[in-house]
Amino acid sequence: MPGLMRLSFSSGRATPPPPPAALPPPGPDPEAEEARRQAEAVLARWHRLGETQRRAFQAICAEIADTNHEVEDNVSGLIQAFQRLSDSAQAQTNRLERTLRLVDTLEAGDQVISLDELVRLMEGALGGVVERVLDMSKQAMVMVYALDDVAAHLGRAEHCVGDIERINRMTTMLAFNARIEAARAGAAGQGFAVVANEVRDLAISTGSMAETMRTEIAAIGRVLEGSRHRMAEVATVDMSASLDTKATLDAMLEGLQRRRAEVAALMQDMTSSGTAITDDIAAFAARMQFTEGTRNRLRTVIAAAEALSAATAAAMAAHPPPPGTEAARTDADCVARVLEACNQGDVRHRFAGWLEHGAAPTAAPASSDIELF
Amino acid sequence: MQVKLTPGLGGVEVAVSGTLTFDAHAAFRQVVMAQVDQPGAQPVLLDLAGLDYIDSAGLGMLLLAREAAEKRGRGIILRGARGQVARILTVSKFNQLFTIQP
Numbered sequence: 391m392p393g394l395m396r397l398s399f400s401s402g403r404a405t406p407p408p409p410p411a412a413l414p415p416p417g418p419d420p421e422a423e424e425a426r427r428q429a430e431a432v433l434a435r436w437h438r439l440g441e442t443q444r445r446a447f448q449a450i451c452a453e454i455a456d457t458n459h460e461v462e463d464n465v466s467g468l469i470q471a472f473q474r475l476s477d478s479a480q481a482q483t484n485r486l487e488r489t490l491r492l493v494d495t496l497e498a499g500d501q502v503i504s505l506d507e508l509v510r511l512m513e514g515a516l517g518g519v520v521e522r523v524l525d526m527s528k529q530a531m532v533m534v535y536a537l538d539d540v541a542a543h544l545g546r547a548e549h550c551v552g553d554i555e556r557i558n559r560m561t562t563m564l565a566f567n568a569r570i571e572a573a574r575a576g577a578a579g580q581g582f583a584v585v586a587n588e589v590r591d592l593a594i595s596t597g598s599m600a601e602t603m604r605t606e607i608a609a610i611g612r613v614l615e616g617s618r619h620r621m622a623e624v625a626t627v628d629m630s631a632s633l634d635t636k637a638t639l640d641a642m643l644e645g646l647q648r649r650r651a652e653v654a655a656l657m658q659d660m661t662s663s664g665t666a667i668t669d670d671i672a673a674f675a676a677r678m679q680f681t682e683g684t685r686n687r688l689r690t691v692i693a694a695a696e697a698l699s700a701a702t703a704a705a706m707a708a709h710p711p712p713p714g715t716e717a718a719r720t721d722a723d724c725v726a727r728v729l730e731a732c733n734q735g736d737v738r739h740r741f742a743g744w745l746e747h748g749a750a751p752t753a754a755p756a757s758s759d760i761e762l763f
Numbered sequence: 764m765q766v767k768l769t770p771g772l773g774g775v776e777v778a779v780s781g782t783l784t785f786d787a788h789a790a791f792r793q794v795v796m797a798q799v800d801q802p803g804a805q806p807v808l809l810d811l812a813g814l815d816y817i818d819s820a821g822l823g824m825l826l827l828a829r830e831a832a833e834k835r836g837r838g839i840i841l842r843g844a845r846g847q848v849a850r851i852l853t854v855s856k857f858n859q860l861f862t863i864q865p
Contacts, residue, residue: 516854517854517856520854520855520856521855521856523819524819524822524823524826524855526819527819527820527822527823527826528822528823528826528827529823530820530823531788531820531823531824531827532827534785534788535788535792535827538789538792622785622820625785625819625820625823626784626785626818626819626820627818627819627820628818628819629818629819629822629851629854629855630847632851632854633847633850633851633854636850636854
């Protein structure tokens with residue numbers, strides 16, 4: 391019974407004195423009387439030690455039970471705190487992932503478009519613009535070539551007008567000569583003179599018409615030239631701006647792809663860190679489960695101490711103190727040693743309550759009794 | 764714009780140099796379009812290595828040349844474009860319309 395050994399302070403003996411055998415009947419023998427008196431003193435001391443030991447066991451049981459509850463409460467609080475920490479870490483990771491996704495996207499109406507998709511859309515729009523510009527330029531060049539053809543035809547028509555004017559001048563000269571010859575012929579040439587005058591009038595009309603045609607051809611030529619210039623303006627677009635825009639879009643796309651890779655790496659890091667934190671917390675929480683084993687061990691210790699206390703009480707009941715001895719007294723020397731061994735103020739206060747009064751103290755210890763760590 | 768015609772095994776090779784803008788449209792029609800608008804099984808090879816600059820009018824002329832060649836059942840190869848000309852051919856997605864060679 392190790393507990394008994396520790397709590398026995400009887401003049402250096404390792405074990406408490408065994409319950410004394412039945413006392414010899416009193417007699418007039420002084421030696422026997424002295425022996426009886428010593429035996430009663432030993433029995434009384436054994437009772438005091440037994441009572442001290444019983445109360446000490448009660449104090450130990452109460453202290454262990456309190457400590458057990460305190461550990462359970464604190465560990466339970468710690469597990470809950472770690473669970474909240476784990477939840478917070480997961481929520482923080484989720485929020486960060488959502489933030490990174492928001493950074494990488496753009497809301498357009500009810501659509502969510504990623505930035506690289508936006509750049510591709512802009513590239514497509516640029517391609518559409520370029521395609522329309524080229525189609526317009528091609529159609530303008532078709533018109534220019536058509537106008538060139540019209541101008542060529544017009545040039546040939548103008549040349550024809552020149553031919554008409556040359557023929558007309560010859561006709562006029564011919565009519566003039568005919569009139570001279572008709573005058574020389576006298577009356578016989580009067581009819582011929584009439585024809586010559588008609589030819590001259592016809593030549594004058596033809597010349598006037600040729601002049602009008604030349605004027606009209608010149609006007610058409612000016613219109614053609616104006617149209618050609620306008621078509622040239624339509625057909626000619628400097629594509630440098632498109633090239634600059636394309637270069638900018640390429641750079642943006644490249645930058646976005648680079649940033650997306652960086653964000654992906656960051657998210658991977660975050661996920662790894664989050665997983666590691668969660669695993670650590672889970673492992674820590676699992677280690678906290680040691681309280682179940684500790685609780686069982688402490689309960690066992692309490693049961694053993696209670697058994698010791700009951701055994702002590704039973705032994706004391708089996709061997710009552712000698713008549714005239716005050717029952718339920720403790721051994722002052724033993725109590726003092728136990729309290730001296732309690733170097734923690736509040737523990738000493740509770741042990742003092744149990745050992746000196748047989749119950750836990752109802753009042754809190756004075757502040758001066760509590761050591762601060 | 765300057766145009767040089769070189770007879771080859773696959774037909775006449777047309778080398779265009781300088782700048783291909785609206786001002787060159789008459790010469791382009793007279794020489795290049797005339798070569799393209801010829802019957803033949805071989806594609807027309809346009810060497811653009813000497814071409815320094817091209818604008819939308821020049822691209823429009825190339826598109827007209829392509830149409831004329833298609834009517835003859837021929838294709839057009841654009842070879843050796845560089846610098847601004849190469850970049851603008853890329854932006855205009857001419858690789859979808861012509862055979863582009865380096």
